[in-house]
Amino acid sequence: MKEKFKTVITAGLDLFFPPFCASCRKAAEDSNRPLCGKCFSQLKFMKTPYCTCCGRSFSSGHENHLCGDCLKSSWNFDRARSIVVYEDIIAGLIHELKYSGSMCGLKAFQDLSRHSPVRDDLSTADLILPVPLHIKRLRQRGFNQALLLAKSLFPDAGAKIHYDILFRQTNTPTQTGLSGRERRKNLKNAFIVKKASEISGRNILIIDDVFTTGSTVNECAGVLKKKGCKRVEILTICRAEKILP
Ligand SMILES: [Zn+2]
Ligand SMILES: [Zn+2]
Structure with missing residues (x-):
């Protein structure tokens, strides 16, 4: 009734x-x-075949395997997945969410997440952490879009979602237009962990909007691993990249 x-x-x-x-x-x-x-x-959903570690798509083949970059160097995180490829429609929705405070896209991201196969690749997380904003940027914007995304993608996760563990201690300039090396330099010592005892031995899932070079989430994963967490996985709405042959 x-x-x-x-x-x-x-x-x-x-x-x-x-x-x-x-x-x-x-x-x-x-x-x-x-x-x-x-x-x-x-929209282009990220789907197999992709890199078992960083989640980058391959345009041919059937099996998932490690990509060349992941064979050469190791990430601090254990696995990264994105829901869709970064393209105009997604870029517009994310831009509105970040800069106009529009919540319109959140429902769309939630819907896309339900249609995505990559969620099945992720381990069960003990803790879900949004990539933090520096306090100055948080005050300017009024909200952290990664926290809104975490709540939207995991509406039933409740107490698992924490914004009081991982903090951004330096107000790094925007990463847009920087090379991978410049991004890594820009982010050095940018993040700190508080309440380290809460992450010891736990599986952590980090949420962000875009995976570009992976420098930001990798830096976050690095500080979390140093503080003793067991596993770090990454979920982003989209991935800005060329699909590998
Ligand atoms: Zn890879
Ligand atoms: Zn439309």
Whole structure:
């Protein structure tokens, strides 16, 4: 009866406030889907085959294996996965979330996450940590988009999501336009861990919006590992990269 009532209310709301696509703002076909069919079909989901460690896609083959970079050098994290490839639609939604405070994309990201196979690759996390913002940037923006993403992607995780363990102690300039080496230098000693006893021997999942070179999440994983956590995995909404042949 309750469900029936809900359906009637939703239908009524749709009549007066027609649902619109979170990306193109045109009328959406289905009020339960945040993106219209056209926008959704343009997204490229990260799917096998990809690198077993960093999650980078391969354009051919069937089996997952380590990519050349992961064979040559080792990350501080154990595994990284992204939901979709970084492209215009996702870039627009993330930009709105970060700079205009629009929460419109959050429902879309939650929906994409439900359609993504990469979630099955991740271990069960004891703790979910958003990549932190420096306090100055947090005050300017008013929220940490990675924390909103963590809550949105894991709506039932509740007490597992912590924003009082990993902190950014230096207000690093924007990473945009920097090379991998410059990014690593920029981020050196940028993060600290508080309440180290809470992470000892635990499986940690770090959440961020974009995986570009991986420097940020790698630096976070490094400080967490030094403080004794067992495993660090990464989940980002998207990955900015060329798909390898
Ligand atoms: Zn659309
Ligand atoms: Zn790799």
